[in-house]
Amino acid sequence: MLKKQQIAQRIAKEVKNGQYINLGIGIPTLVANYIPEDLEIVLQSENGLLGIGPFPTEEQIDPDLINAGKQTITMVKGSVLFNSAESFAMIRGGHVHLTILGAMEVSENGDIANWKIPGKMVKGMGGAMDLVASAENIIVAMQHCSKSGESKLLKSCSLPITGIRCVKKIVTDLAVLEVDPEGGFILKERAPGVSVEEIKSKTEGKLIVKGEIPEMEF
Amino acid sequence: MLKKQQIAQRIAKEVKNGQYINLGIGIPTLVANYIPEDLEIVLQSENGLLGIGPFPTEEQIDPDLINAGKQTITMVKGSVLFNSAESFAMIRGGHVHLTILGAMEVSENGDIANWKIPGKMVKGMGGAMDLVASAENIIVAMQHCSKSGESKLLKSCSLPITGIRCVKKIVTDLAVLEVDPEGGFILKERAPGVSVEEIKSKTEGKLIVKGEIPEMEF
Amino acid sequence: MINKTVKDANEAVQDIPSGAFLMMGGFGLSGIPENCISALLQRDIKDLTIVSNNAGVDDFGIGLLLQKRMVKKMISSYVGENAEFERQLLSGELEVDLIPQGTLAERVRAGGAGIPAFFTPAGVGTEVAEGKEIREFDGKLYLMERWLRSDFSLVKAWKGDTAGNLIFKGTARNFNPMMAAAGKITIAEVEELVPAGELDPNQIHTPGIYVQRIFEGKNYEKRIEQRTVRS
Amino acid sequence: MINKTVKDANEAVQDIPSGAFLMMGGFGLSGIPENCISALLQRDIKDLTIVSNNAGVDDFGIGLLLQKRMVKKMISSYVGENAEFERQLLSGELEVDLIPQGTLAERVRAGGAGIPAFFTPAGVGTEVAEGKEIREFDGKLYLMERWLRSDFSLVKAWKGDTAGNLIFKGTARNFNPMMAAAGKITIAEVEELVPAGELDPNQIHTPGIYVQRIFEGKNYEKRIEQRTVRS
Numbered sequence: 099m100l101k102k103q104q105i106a107q108r109i110a111k112e113v114k115n116g117q118y119i120n121l122g123i124g125i126p127t128l129v130a131n132y133i134p135e136d137l138e139i140v141l142q143s144e145n146g147l148l149g150i151g152p153f154p155t156e157e158q159i160d161p162d163l164i165n166a167g168k169q170t171i172t173m174v175k176g177s178v179l180f181n182s183a184e185s186f187a188m189i190r191g192g193h194v195h196l197t198i199l200g201a202m203e204v205s206e207n208g209d210i211a212n213w214k215i216p217g218k219m220v221k222g223m224g225g226a227m228d229l230v231a232s233a234e235n236i237i238v239a240m241q242h243c244s245k246s247g248e249s250k251l252l253k254s255c256s257l258p259i260t261g262i263r264c265v266k267k268i269v270t271d272l273a274v275l276e277v278d279p280e281g282g283f284i285l286k287e288r289a290p291g292v293s294v295e296e297i298k299s300k301t302e303g304k305l306i307v308k309g310e311i312p313e314m315e316f
Numbered sequence: 317m318l319k320k321q322q323i324a325q326r327i328a329k330e331v332k333n334g335q336y337i338n339l340g341i342g343i344p345t346l347v348a349n350y351i352p353e354d355l356e357i358v359l360q361s362e363n364g365l366l367g368i369g370p371f372p373t374e375e376q377i378d379p380d381l382i383n384a385g386k387q388t389i390t391m392v393k394g395s396v397l398f399n400s401a402e403s404f405a406m407i408r409g410g411h412v413h414l415t416i417l418g419a420m421e422v423s424e425n426g427d428i429a430n431w432k433i434p435g436k437m438v439k440g441m442g443g444a445m446d447l448v449a450s451a452e453n454i455i456v457a458m459q460h461c462s463k464s465g466e467s468k469l470l471k472s473c474s475l476p477i478t479g480i481r482c483v484k485k486i487v488t489d490l491a492v493l494e495v496d497p498e499g500g501f502i503l504k505e506r507a508p509g510v511s512v513e514e515i516k517s518k519t520e521g522k523l524i525v526k527g528e529i530p531e532m533e534f
Numbered sequence: 535m536i537n538k539t540v541k542d543a544n545e546a547v548q549d550i551p552s553g554a555f556l557m558m559g560g561f562g563l564s565g566i567p568e569n570c571i572s573a574l575l576q577r578d579i580k581d582l583t584i585v586s587n588n589a590g591v592d593d594f595g596i597g598l599l600l601q602k603r604m605v606k607k608m609i610s611s612y613v614g615e616n617a618e619f620e621r622q623l624l625s626g627e628l629e630v631d632l633i634p635q636g637t638l639a640e641r642v643r644a645g646g647a648g649i650p651a652f653f654t655p656a657g658v659g660t661e662v663a664e665g666k667e668i669r670e671f672d673g674k675l676y677l678m679e680r681w682l683r684s685d686f687s688l689v690k691a692w693k694g695d696t697a698g699n700l701i702f703k704g705t706a707r708n709f710n711p712m713m714a715a716a717g718k719i720t721i722a723e724v725e726e727l728v729p730a731g732e733l734d735p736n737q738i739h740t741p742g743i744y745v746q747r748i749f750e751g752k753n754y755e756k757r758i759e760q761r762t763v764r765s
Numbered sequence: 766m767i768n769k770t771v772k773d774a775n776e777a778v779q780d781i782p783s784g785a786f787l788m789m790g791g792f793g794l795s796g797i798p799e800n801c802i803s804a805l806l807q808r809d810i811k812d813l814t815i816v817s818n819n820a821g822v823d824d825f826g827i828g829l830l831l832q833k834r835m836v837k838k839m840i841s842s843y844v845g846e847n848a849e850f851e852r853q854l855l856s857g858e859l860e861v862d863l864i865p866q867g868t869l870a871e872r873v874r875a876g877g878a879g880i881p882a883f884f885t886p887a888g889v890g891t892e893v894a895e896g897k898e899i900r901e902f903d904g905k906l907y908l909m910e911r912w913l914r915s916d917f918s919l920v921k922a923w924k925g926d927t928a929g930n931l932i933f934k935g936t937a938r939n940f941n942p943m944m945a946a947a948g949k950i951t952i953a954e955v956e957e958l959v960p961a962g963e964l965d966p967n968q969i970h971t972p973g974i975y976v977q978r979i980f981e982g983k984n985y986e987k988r989i990e991q992r993t994v995r996s
Contacts, residue, residue, distance in 0.1 A: 114769050118974050138767040140928075140974070144635065145561040146705045148972050149766065149928075153764045161564060161756035162692075162704035168562040169762040175962025176766035176928035178972040179704060181711045181739070182587070183643040183878075184559070188652060190879030191946065195972045209659070220632065222612035227662060228636030231655035232879060262659035297722030323578075334536050334742050356536040358697075358743070362866065363792040364936045366741055367535065371995045379795060379987035380923075380935035386793040387993035393731025394535035394697035396741040397935060399942045399970070400818070401647075401874040402791070402866030408648030408885060409715065411743045427890070438863065440843035445893060446867030449886035480890035529618060639882070649871070650902035652883040671881035671911075680902075703967065736934065737968045 100271040100289050106238050107132040109269050122199030123167045125239040144185050145224040149177030190232045198235035201240045203255045206303035208265040208277040211257035230261030242270035242300050249302035273297045281308045287314045318489040320506045323457050325350045327487050340417030341385045343457040362403050362443040367395030408450045415451035419458045422474045424521035425484040426495040429475035448479030460488035467520040491515045500524045505532045535730040538698040540747045543573035550686050552579040557713040558586040562759050563688040565706030566595050567688040569723045569751035579749045581606040589613045595709045611635035645683035646715025687717025694724035695733050698742030723751040766959040769929040771978045774804035781917050783810040788915040788944040789817040791861035793990050796937030798919040800954045800982035807922050812837040820844045825988050842866035875948025876914035901907045918948025929971045929976030945975045954982040
């Protein structure tokens with residue numbers, strides 16, 4: 099089973115040169131730490147920045163420069179600032195190539211639920227619905243099962259949906275899976291030491307296993 | 317009968333303090349020369365400038381600074397530059413208070429035709445359709461009759477229309493008229509020496525004459 | 535050039551009535567109209583509807599207006615951690631309309647730009663789509679969304695001039711420019727107010743045509759929600 | 766940061782095929798992509814559709830492409846004085862789609878912003894409305910208009926950096942920023958190209974995300990259509 103950092107590390111291998119990328123809060127944010135330095139990529143912050151740099155030193159902290167998680171940040175060379183309408187014009191217009199975000203549930207047809215648990219406090223969807231409705235490539239970073247052991251890869255989502263038929267790939271602590279356009283999770287890679295049987299038993303939705311399933315490489 | 321400059325001079329009296337104004341090509345452009353200097357107003361150029369200044373001196377000429385008529389211009393203190401989408405956001409959003417433009421025909425319900433003569437060369441409507449569909453106040457500057465003597469204030473326009481039920485006031489070489497929301501041209505003022513009878517004979521649309529009609533003052 | 539200057543925040547917000555429909559710039563606590571919020575707290579008004587991406591925190595920003603029970607309804611994309619907000623919401627004292635962030639930004643932009651409705655893919659297939667027209671364009675489904683316009687928009691800029699032209703700083707720009715354009719009356723507070731003509735016309739983010747009142751604010755706290763430094 | 770630099774105009778436009786759907790920035794002759802137009806004239810392609818507010822003059826700008834009979838269709842708001850344009854139009858060699866200027870700007874903006882359709886009051890009751898959906902919002906009539914997106918957008922800026930960030934000058938900005946965002950491939954020519962990091966991130970008009978290729982142009986003529994001086 100992978101640690102959070104390893105999930106992030108595995109997802110970083112999906113990043114391609116020249117991509118503009120939006121990283122959600124949580125594990126997705128960690129992905130930035132594992133992107134090879136020789137790749138030219140740009141991170142977007144939906145509150146109005148292209149080119150997120152490292153966190154600031156104490157001296158660099160600027161209250162007027164935060165990311166979508168409200169954390170203080172810095173810029174890189176070539177960064178650009180803009181307003182919220184322009185930011186989502188980029189997202190909605192398909193200019194951001196890759197969105198990596200967390201999920202509470204994913205269904206076998208690529209639906210995602212990650213913004214609301216009825217009966218509990220509702221914080222709102224923020225930019226998640228715009229992101230999942232727009233990006234050409236959406237990768238979900240999540241635990242395969244909930245803390246109580248229930249599968250989060252389902253036939254259909256039980257929680258209120260954030261977007262339909264949008265997730266392309268899922269990286270969990272157990273596996274790398276692709277969503278089949280016809281429905282079903284195609285098992286691509288196993289976490290080191292995790293068997294196909296275990297993944298099968300922890301996937302409620304249809305699991306498609308073709309041929310030998312390799313272990314992930316880092 | 318008024319000269320073009322006098323039509324512009326009379327229209328300038330309609331300008332109120334604090335207004336943002338779009339002036340069309342031709343007589344409307346001349347209006348700027350007659351706006352009292354103590355009024356704080358701002359002229360918009362729909363190609364991307366608020367705060368049109370006087371024409372430049374030879375030394376000031378800048379090919380990157382033109383008005384919607386492609387003439388070289390200057391800016392004033394407090395001017396701001398923007399793109400075409402922002403410019404028409406201002407116009408469409410009702411932020412420009414007053415539009416003054418020329419017309420080939422106006423109908424008694426406020427329709428205006430000023431962009432096309434079928435069979436002849438069609439140059440296009442430019443920004444005219446956006447302006448007449450959006451401004452809260454539209455004043456037309458025009459000759460009362462065509463060169464062949466036919467009235468340009470009609471029951472209904474014969475030429476392709478630029479916008480419907482939009483003209484509020486008309487200043488011609490003969491008269492100042494308001495468009496009645498119920499239909500008809502309400503005669504408000506006569507040009508010096510021009511009789512009500514003459515205006516009536518040169519207005520094809522319904523002319524509404526109530527009480528004594530004063531001569532224009534300048 | 536038209537002079538939009540007013541004396542201070544109190545003068546700027548003095549005629550905002552109970553029941554007004556307001557917009558307030560800011561993302562989290564960054565770029566919020568601190569001076570206007572303080573002045574509103576002095577006013578004896580209530581039943582405000584506020585469009586703002588977030589709802590502040592318990593003891594700062596819009597959270598202060600919630601504490602004083604001045605807000606009837608929030609229209610936001612993310613209302614974060616705010617105990618008083620949660621209490622009022624669960625007790626039914628506060629209405630909340632949650633909108634995808636990009637849809638919120640575009641609805642406000644549409645309000646300023648005179649676009650009464652537009653289509654967006656955000657929210658298709660979700661509860662956000664309930665009651666909305668769904669239409670297919672080029673094989674993809676979209677929702678029709680309406681414009682948002684305010685009685686008063688309260689925005690915060692870095693620099694401004696007496697003509698109402700505004701320049702924002704960093705990511706404090708966020709929703710401020712669209713809200714400025716979508717207000718019947720837009721009140722801009724700025725960290726530095728200069729005479730018209732001192733800002734470069736080519737570098738202005740919000741043209742003064744959208745601003746009716748402007749003043750130089752003071753004592754900006756600029757509270758940081760998630761102070762994060764390099765390890 | 767991603768480097769978008771190409772060597773020159775010839776390299777930038779080398780893969781534009783016959784029949785391509787192009788956008789070109791500019792208002793009149795101000796802010797037009799002079800270098801790209803010159804490079805296109807060297808190419809043996811035809812049947813181009815060009816979205817541009819104007820169509821140049823007989824011997825400059827898009828007029829040169831018309832002279833070489835490379836254009837099948839123009840989508841513009843005002844086509845001004847251009848004898849060759851008129852000849853081709855009347856003879857049926859050239860198609861022209863005339864669109865209100867604000868609608869043109871907004872359709873291009875919508876294309877870049879992923880908004881497939883929106884409503885505008887411009888053209889209601891006119892021949893522009895023919896075949897379009899008309900709908901009433903809040904008592905006023907509006908037309909539904911569709912987005913415009915291009916295969917290639919050719920834009921001209923004042924300064925740019927290797928990441929594709931652009932700053933325009935004066936009224937030469939006009940349609941360039943929206944067209945940059947609406948292009949599948951956007952080619953930017955700039956008067957001055959600097960390394961990424963040299964432009965102020967707060968003063969950039971077009972974020973580099975919209976630009977795929979950038980180069981420093983040369984020999985800008987910047988012809989003036991109506992040289993007008995104070996009397």
